[in-house]
Amino acid sequence: MYEGTKVLRDEHEVILRVVDATEATANAIEWGAEAPAQFLNEIVEFLRLYADRQHHGKEEDLLFPELENKGMPRNGGPVGVMLPVAVCR
Numbered sequence: 451m452y453e454g455t456k457v458l459r460d461e462h463e464v465i466l467r468v469v470d471a472t473e474a475t476a477n478a479i480e481w482g483a484e485a486p487a488q489f490l491n492e493i494v495e496f497l498r499l500y501a502d503r504q505h506h507g508k509e510e511d512l513l514f515p516e517l518e519n520k521g522m523p524r525n526g527g528p529v530g531v532m533l534p535v536a537v538c539r
Contacts, residue, residue, distance in 0.1 A: 461505045
């Protein structure tokens with residue numbers, strides 16, 4: 451396994467754990483539990499900064515261009531599906 455993709459996969463695992471915790475929190479709230487506002491703010495902050503900006507930035511700036519260099523098309527393929535709409539235009 452390549453080190454770069456291992457880093458991205460490890461990051462996916464961290465993100466998935468936070469998503470699971472978010473889902474569990476949402477379910478608890480539906481059943482009447484209260485979630486501290488600070489906890490909810492930290493989830494949002496994690497998703498904005500780590501998942502979206504840092505992790506997705508690595509994919510968009512490093513992984514996807516390398517996939518394109520190896521012959522995977524940007525449009526009509528997996529890279530195009532994963533990129534934000536504005537980047538594909």
